[in-house]
Amino acid sequence: MSTPAQNIQDLVRKGEYRAGFVTDVAADTVPPGLSEDTIRFISAKKNEPQWLLDWRLKAFARFQKMTEPVWAHLHYPPIDLQSISYYSQPKSMKDGPKSLDEVDPQLLETYKKLGIPLKEQEMLAGVAVDVVFDSVSVATTFKQKLKDAGVIFCPISEAVREYPELVQKYLGSVVPQGDNYYAALNSAVFTDGSFVYIPKGVRCPMELSTYFRINERNTGQFERTLIIADEGSHVSYLEGCTAPQRDENQLHAAVVELVALDDAQIKYSTVQNWYPGDENGKGGIYNFVTKRGDCRGKRSKISWTQVETGSAITWKYPSCILRGDDSVGEFYSVAVTHHRQQADTGTKMIHIGRNTRSTIVSKGISAGHGQQSYRGLVRVQQSAENARNHTQCDSLLIGDACGAHTFPYTEVRNPTAHLEHEATTSKIGEDQLFYCLSRGISAEDAVSMIVNGFCKQVFKELPMEFAVEAQKLLSVTLEGAVG
């Protein structure tokens, strides 16, 4: 008779990656290699103004003096940055983004297959989408409707041309060029991403979302997203990510900067499903991402919600700088590592203003040989009178071969601070599984039910439609895993 532990392993093994197909489009891809010439090439391709090229070159100069960070609890062979191609665009996109009617039907088909129809009449009402395919933005929907509300939502390469003052003012103001190795690399070679500006007092009339897809072989994706919420404005933004199933690893190094001015609120949600590699750890995306939000204004609020089920390696710490008095930062995370996936993820909450509050809820699920670390920093600076933080960090293990680790750091320089930390690690109990089975519920349904229950606190932070998607994704990823 098989043991319950074996059953759990079998169940976990069944999950398969459903976004792993390749779109066979002709693409213009630069030969691999990283140098000043590569950067000039990208900048020229995008018709960039001189100031941005200079900005990139400055970042590159800093990058060359930096070394890869090694402190994360991750194991992988050195990444050869010279073997990566830094720019790829579908040939049909040569003349820049077009209207939806002109977009290559093959690309539209790709997104349809991924469950993201781009024809506006087929879309979820109330969600505008920008889609980034390798290094270029393919299309942005509902542009006009947003424009009527005064909202700017467009590819960042377009924003550089159309709204240079805004871009120049805010680019790099949250994540400086030399912030870290990957951020410096991104600053030098970033290709596309989304730009959002919500004017004073405007509540964005719809959800904004960007869908990132890596398609070409040996190509890195270096996207850059910049969201600015002016005084009293509100916006909810969601990003999704997938990539084909390939044997080689691919690099994704993004930078996301959020700025919230007085009384502004930004809710940033991620459903990350990059190809995680196969059962034996072959292939998969290396995901090294710097995401940071600056609560620059009084009573501003930035909330990160992430559901991370993909990537071979995830290195990601969406953070909040709570500069404005009474500002609020939140981080809600579900991360899943399965097979040979590794994730080192968490957040940083930097309290600078008075009465600043932060909440951290991290739910880690490990199955197979997955390894997962929560790494969180709560820093309360001297100026941050009456700062509050609540951290809750729960890990769920499925099977015996996986691991969960917690690295909470706190630095408190003001005695009025009030910090709470809770952490639990549990194994999907064989008791819980048997309880469900004894009521007639199949093992697969039971695992998915237990895992979803475990993640409930985070899912309820996601916009409705995406919460449903996230639940499904989790069930597929862990198909049948319960213990």
Added chain:
Amino acid sequence: MNMLEIRNLHARVEGKDILKGIDLTIRAGEVHAIMGPNGSGKSTLSNVLAGREDYEITEGRVTFEGKDLLALPPETRACEGVFLSFQYPVEIPGVSNMVFLKAAINARRKHQGLPEIEAVDFLAWVKDRVKKMHMDIKVLQRGVNEGFSGGEKKRNEILQMLLLEPRLMILDETDSGLDIDALKIVAEGINTMRSPERATLLVTHYQRLLDYVKPDFVHVLAGGRIVKSGGPELAQELEARGYGWLDAA
């Protein structure tokens, strides 16, 4: 017809023999009580019947309504009508009772080739049973057994039983930890399920429950075997004299 036939059942866990030759026949319509000292194997027997995999069956067979019960996976046993009320029900945080109950009912319906239950029917059905168990309707929104008191957990087990309408009800110390009123409610729940098509296996330490749910037979399980069987009067004798005299007999 015999609903359940247990023949020479041996089971071990972690290299230790716990059940050492159980023989028991239960016919439809009957209530059997099993009593016995702590650690004698009562929960082991209950769990083996429900299909828990930690136990290795080394000998014997079990037939449920003519089928080889031990060959069926636990979820199939449940769908076929075997129900275990746990001595220690587990908590499943974040999974609401409502979602859980619906999943259980639909699993059973799927097994029977029926479509999923209509939301309206389900709600009416659940509400009615919740009322029968004198429970607060709010328990449906709470996580399965999450933060429930010991007694509430037991009541929740019987609520599930009323909803799933099993054929064979195995109740492992469902009376333990109940206050006097709750005991009556639970006993009523069990009694409403009594019918000529159903049978009950009642594991208990106390006569109290048997005052409300009259058993047809009482068995004493000791050292992994049934050492004595009799009518309801046996339970009274045990209550008065304990288990010691059985060794001598």
